[in-house]
Amino acid sequence: SQQGEEDPQALSIQEGENATMNCSYKTSINNLQWYRQNSGRGLVHLILIRSNEREKHSGRLRVTLDTSKKSSSLLITASRAADTASYFCATDAWGGFKTIFGAGTRLFVKA
Amino acid sequence: NAGVTQTPKFQVLKTGQSMTLQCAQDMNHNSMYWYRQDPGMGLRLIYYSASEGTTDKGEVPNGYNVSRLNKREFSLRLESAAPSQTSVYFCASTTLGGADNSPLHFGNGTRLTVT
Numbered sequence: 603s604q605q606g607e608e609d610p611q612a613l614s615i616q617e618g619e620n621a622t623m624n625c626s627y628k629t630s631i632n633n634l635q636w637y638r639q640n641s642g643r644g645l646v647h648l649i650l651i652r653s654n655e656r657e658k659h660s661g662r663l664r665v666t667l668d669t670s671k672k673s674s675s676l677l678i679t680a681s682r683a684a685d686t687a688s689y690f691c692a693t694d695a696w697g698g699f700k701t702i703f704g705a706g707t708r709l710f711v712k713a
Numbered sequence: 714n715a716g717v718t719q720t721p722k723f724q725v726l727k728t729g730q731s732m733t734l735q736c737a738q739d740m741n742h743n744s745m746y747w748y749r750q751d752p753g754m755g756l757r758l759i760y761y762s763a764s765e766g767t768t769d770k771g772e773v774p775n776g777y778n779v780s781r782l783n784k785r786e787f788s789l790r791l792e793s794a795a796p797s798q799t800s801v802y803f804c805a806s807t808t809l810g811g812a813d814n815s816p817l818h819f820g821n822g823t824r825l826t827v828t
Contacts, residue, residue, distance in 0.1 A: 632814070633814050635816055635817075637817075642822075643821055643822075644717075644803055644805075644819030644820050644821045644822055645756070645803070645805075645817070645819045646819070647816035647817065647818070650814060650816055652814060690755060690756065692817075694814075699744055699761060699763040699769070700758055700761060700771060701746065701758070701805075701807075701817055702758060702772070703748070703755045703756040703757075703758075704755050705753060705754060705755035706755050
């Protein structure tokens with residue numbers, strides 16, 4: 603079974619609104635990453651947060667990590683139509699080389 | 714830099730046929746990965762190679778074999794294709810997986826249909 607599970611599965615918002623996606627995972631991790639995938643393309647790395655970090659920012663992106671709850675959230679502020687894509691969380695377990703992905707959240711931003 | 718290059722981009726096979734998916738990276742990365750993506754399932758890890766000369770099974774290795782030909786290249790082989798292997802296959806690489814905290818770089822995928 604997959605390590606990470608995103609919630610919601612799909613999200614539709616208006617341009618300018620904020621979008622929040624959540625990720626839960628099962629085992630102890632070294633880091634958690636968020637990726638974006640545009641239709642028909644490969645995944646692109648957005649942001650990485652280490653297990654000893656609680657919050658990280660990158661431009662309009664804000665990621666939080668709660669290791670006690672085994673969960674993370676990705677916030678995209680002031681969304682744009684170009685943010686329409688699927689977003690995936692991925693985790694690296696301690697001592698291993700496997701990067702395991704969740705099923706993703708499909709975000710649709712209406713202009 | 715080309716990054717991660719996958720060939721072919723599209724392939725149609727008949728059940729029982731074999732084929733090899735090719736992947737090459739020019740970023741001097743140590744670790745390479747093969748994933749498959751099915752609708753609603755996200756990405757599932759098939760095999761990975763932590764470093765040149767090593768390969769290990771991922772979540773869904775059955776029906777596949779891999780070869781880490783050298784540091785740059787990591788191929789995925791389907792010996793006897795089945796309709797259940799219809800999917801989009803992604804290759805990825807990173808400096809050194811696991812505790813290195815480095816992100817994965819992905820190719821654009823190979824869309825495989827098995828009839």
